[in-house]
Amino acid sequence: MKYRLVSGLETHVELATATKIFCGCTTAFGGSPNTHCCPVCTGQPGTLPVLNKKVVEYAIRAGLATHCTINTTTHLDRKNYCYPDLPKAYQISQFDKPLCENGYVELESGKRIGITRIHIEEDAGKLVHESGYTYIDYNRGGVPLIEIVSEPDISSPEEAKEYVEKLQLIMRYIGVSDCKMQEGSMRCDVNISVMEEGATEFGTRTEIKNMNSISYIEKAMAYEYERQIEVIEGGGKIVQATLRYDEHTGETSVMRTKEDAQDYRYFPEPDILTVVIPEEKVEEIRKGLPELPTDKLHRYIDELKINPATAKLLYKYKRVCDFAERAFALGAGVKNTVNLIVGTLYSKLETEEDKEKFALPVSAEEMAKLVKLVDEGKVNITLAQKTLAKMAEEGKPVSEYIKPEDVAGMDDSELTEICKKAIEANPNAVADFKAGKDKAIFALYGFVKKATQGKADIKKADEIIRGLIK
Amino acid sequence: MSVSKQEIKTLARLSRLEFSEEEIEKFAPEFEEIIDFANRINEQVAGDTGSIREVVSRTVKWEDLREDEVVESLPNEKITSNVQAENGYFPVRRVVK
Numbered sequence: 001m002k003y004r005l006v007s008g009l010e011t012h013v014e015l016a017t018a019t020k021i022f023c024g025c026t027t028a029f030g031g032s033p034n035t036h037c038c039p040v041c042t043g044q045p046g047t048l049p050v051l052n053k054k055v056v057e058y059a060i061r062a063g064l065a066t067h068c069t070i071n072t073t074t075h076l077d078r079k080n081y082c083y084p085d086l087p088k089a090y091q092i093s094q095f096d097k098p099l100c101e102n103g104y105v106e107l108e109s110g111k112r113i114g115i116t117r118i119h120i121e122e123d124a125g126k127l128v129h130e131s132g133y134t135y136i137d138y139n140r141g142g143v144p145l146i147e148i149v150s151e152p153d154i155s156s157p158e159e160a161k162e163y164v165e166k167l168q169l170i171m172r173y174i175g176v177s178d179c180k181m182q183e184g185s186m187r188c189d190v191n192i193s194v195m196e197e198g199a200t201e202f203g204t205r206t207e208i209k210n211m212n213s214i215s216y217i218e219k220a221m222a223y224e225y226e227r228q229i230e231v232i233e234g235g236g237k238i239v240q241a242t243l244r245y246d247e248h249t250g251e252t253s254v255m256r257t258k259e260d261a262q263d264y265r266y267f268p269e270p271d272i273l274t275v276v277i278p279e280e281k282v283e284e285i286r287k288g289l290p291e292l293p294t295d296k297l298h299r300y301i302d303e304l305k306i307n308p309a310t311a312k313l314l315y316k317y318k319r320v321c322d323f324a325e326r327a328f329a330l331g332a333g334v335k336n337t338v339n340l341i342v343g344t345l346y347s348k349l350e351t352e353e354d355k356e357k358f359a360l361p362v363s364a365e366e367m368a369k370l371v372k373l374v375d376e377g378k379v380n381i382t383l384a385q386k387t388l389a390k391m392a393e394e395g396k397p398v399s400e401y402i403k404p405e406d407v408a409g410m411d412d413s414e415l416t417e418i419c420k421k422a423i424e425a426n427p428n429a430v431a432d433f434k435a436g437k438d439k440a441i442f443a444l445y446g447f448v449k450k451a452t453q454g455k456a457d458i459k460k461a462d463e464i465i466r467g468l469i470k
Numbered sequence: 471m472s473v474s475k476q477e478i479k480t481l482a483r484l485s486r487l488e489f490s491e492e493e494i495e496k497f498a499p500e501f502e503e504i505i506d507f508a509n510r511i512n513e514q515v516a517g518d519t520g521s522i523r524e525v526v527s528r529t530v531k532w533e534d535l536r537e538d539e540v541v542e543s544l545p546n547e548k549i550t551s552n553v554q555a556e557n558g559y560f561p562v563r564r565v566v567k
Contacts, residue, residue, distance in 0.1 A: 024541025
């Protein structure tokens with residue numbers, strides 16, 4: 001029997017606002033316990049929540065970037081549950097009127113993963129369990145979240161990975177979240193079921209809670225898929241349950257089953273009035289959206305003619321793209337710019353985070369100057385690479401390494417003279433070359449490089465040498 | 471509307487309340503009365519309850535939402551002044567096994 005994996009993800013994304021969703025406390029990560037707190041976010045009696053405008057704005061931005069419809073009349077709801085991470089014993093969330101609905105995220109294959117809804121809500125506090133106690137820190141309590149709920153359109157761990165990566169990229173591009181899974185600013189709940197090939201109804205699903213790494217999501221999904229098939233093949237039934245994934249054993253285990261499922265008793269939040277968002281505001285936010293990752297990737301490949309592999313290395317990092325595009329605007333050629341970025345600058349940026357930050361002391365202006373020298377054949381690519389590597393380390397301008405006289409001095413007649421010398425000094429190589437060994441010409445390149453201290457444009461030297469030998 | 475003993479038990483569990491069997495026995499008909507009383511509101515609006523929210527609720531305008539400007543939080547001693555804080559934390563009885 002063949003089985004199909006059916007999965008949908010609920011992704012929580014912490015919004016990068018300065019303050020919490022209902023009060024003016026900072027959202028800064030960390031801090032000594034209970035120092036980013038006030039009577040509102042610790043649920044003191046008599047306090048009232050006041051909705052942060054930016055939270056609504058960011059959530060709309062997220063919705064528009066994932067092709068959602070925006071509900072311009074929206075309200076918040078209370079989700080009741082009793083646990084010490086929630087000081088009020090309820091979370092203010094959205095139930096029947098989420099801010100955004102019916103969007104999608106497109107995978108590279110062109111397949112679209114539907115977005116059912118995106119709603120806003122407050123994060124809970126952090127609990128530390130030690131000996132007989134649980135210690136509560138409400139610094140995170142009230143930090144704004146969006147929950148992005150996907151349709152059950154995901155049919156493999158690889159698709160789940162790509163979907164989460166795409167979401168992460170989109171949210172970073174539009175600046176609503178840093179989406180750091182290891183710091184918890186992005187976390188996923190994974191719903192999984194299996195169905196027989198050709199079946200028309202979904203199987204019973206399980207939900208794996210609070211995944212904070214993409215590779216764990218993939219592993220947990222693969223494990224749970226196999227487990228469910230094993231149960232069904234063994235004549236058993238899948239029990240609807242909430243699971244946790246053990247990173248060490250690579251297995252899932254039951255947190256709770258349907259019988260003790262939570263009953264959240266949602267009802268409209270009476271402390272916050274219905275929010276009416278002007279259509280013009282939505283349009284304004286739409287107009288303010290930057291170019292989205294997929295569009296950028298396609299533009300790089302189709303219009304700028306960057307080869308797909310290189311384009312993929314670039315578009316993931318918005319700051320790198322901004323840098324490259326500023327250099328293009330200053331007249332730097334696309335090909336040499338991207339090759340120098342990927343070939344030289346990336347070797348200085350080892351981790352993903354380094355590439356995201358792109359904190360190198362090289363300005364786009366200096367980059368453009370260097371690339372233009374290469375474009376014009378005044379500096380060869382090897383020297384440009386060496387120079388750029390030094391610039392990235394020392395933060396000095398191009399003129400510190402390549403003097404105007406070095407560049408100006410290398411005109412065609414001078415290069416021709418050096419090429420002539422190269423031919424004279426390498427009679428054997430010239431003979432081999434004439435005999436049809438094309439590679440023999442490399443010896444001559446070597447001579448030219450050495451004689452010009454790497455300043456010569458080898459492409460040009462190649463032309464001259466070939467001309468002279470014939 | 472009838473209310474079962476099981477529903478009372480579920481509600482009690484969700485509300486973190488404990489009742490004896492006799493109490494639950496007694497509460498079921500009492501709850502029925504309360505719900506029937508509340509249902510009289512529905513009768514008054516001739517079956518159309520879907521539009522009520524829209525009619526009665528007031529709305530908040532975009533410009534009246536809060537600007538995203540940080541306000542100083544309270545010092546830890548103040549926030550935890552009603553409990554015996556430990557290293558700045560609120561301690562409660564351990565909630566996981």
